[in-house]
Amino acid sequence: MTSHEIRPRRTRARRMLAAGIAGVALAPLLAACAGEVPMEPAADANSPACADVIVRLPDTVAELDRRTTNAQSTGAWGDPAVVQLRCGIEPSGPTTDTCVNVNGVDWIIDESAAPLYRFEAYGRSPGLEVFVESEQLSGTDVVNDLSAVARELPQERKCTSLAENLGM
Numbered sequence: 001m002t003s004h005e006i007r008p009r010r011t012r013a014r015r016m017l018a019a020g021i022a023g024v025a026l027a028p029l030l031a032a033c034a035g036e037v038p039m040e041p042a043a044d045a046n047s048p049a050c051a052d053v054i055v056r057l058p059d060t061v062a063e064l065d066r067r068t069t070n071a072q073s074t075g076a077w078g079d080p081a082v083v084q085l086r087c088g089i090e091p092s093g094p095t096t097d098t099c100v101n102v103n104g105v106d107w108i109i110d111e112s113a114a115p116l117y118r119f120e121a122y123g124r125s126p127g128l129e130v131f132v133e134s135e136q137l138s139g140t141d142v143v144n145d146l147s148a149v150a151r152e153l154p155q156e157r158k159c160t161s162l163a164e165n166l167g168m
Contacts, residue, residue, distance in 0.1 A: 037069045037076040042088035044126045045073035049153050050087035053128065056149045057085070062141040082133035083142050091127035091156070092120055099159035102140070103147035106159040109139070119143050121150040123157030 044050070050073040057075045059066050064078035075085040097108045099122055110118040115135045119142070121128040128150055132139040143150075 037067045037074075037081045037084070039069045039071040039074045039076065039084060039086065041071040041073060042086045042127070042129075043090065044088035045071070045086070047073070047088050047126045049126055052152045053087050053149045056152060058145055058149070061145045062137045064137070078136070082136040084131045085128065085146065087126060087128045087153075089120075089127035089129050091125050092122065095122075101159070102143045103151075105143070105147040105150045107143050107147075107150075108159070121153060122159055123155050124150060124153035125156050126153065128153060 042050075054073055054075065057066065061077040061083050064083060067076040067079065067081055069076050071086075073087040077083040092108060095108055097110055099106055099108045101107075105124075106122040107119045108122045110120070115133060117132045117134050117139045119130045119132065119139060130142060130146060132142050
C-alpha cells in the first residue's frame with residue numbers, strides 16, 4: 001500500500017468519525033426537541049371542563065410552538081417550555097393581586113416569583129393557571145392567546161375594584 005492510498009482512507013475515517021461525533025453531540029438536542037415536558041397534574045385535572053379546555057389549546061402561543069406534556073390537563077409552549085398551563089387547580093378566592101380583563105377573561109397576576117409570572121383565570125372553576133417566563137416573552141401576549149380556551153371554564157366570580165365593593 002502506498003502513502004497515497006493510506007491518506008484517502010484516513011480522510012474518510014476522519015470524516016466518518018467527525019460525523020459520528022456530531023451525531024452523538026446533536027442527539028440530546030434532538031431528543032430535547034421531541035421529548036415531553038415533565039409537569040405535575042392539578043388536583044382536579046380529570047374534570048370534564050378541563051378536557052374541554054385541553055382539546056382546544058392552540059398550536060402556538062405568543063408565536064411559540066406547542067409541546068407535548070406528560071401530565072393530564074396540562075399544556076406547554078416553547079423549547080425550552082417558557083409557557084406552562086395547568087387546568088384543575090383550586091380556584092383562588094378574593095385577592096388583592098392585580099386583576100386584568102383580557103378578551104372577556106379576568107386574569108389575576110402573581111409577580112412574587114418574577115421573572116416567572118403566574119396568571120390565573122380568576123373566578124373560573126375548575127381553576128386554570130399559566131406560568132410565563134417573562135424574560136423570554138410577554139405575559140400579555142400569552143393570556144391574549146389563551147383567553148379563548150379559559151372562557152370554556154364556567155365563571156363563578158369576576159374581579160371587582162375596592163370602589164365597587166364599597167358601593168362608590
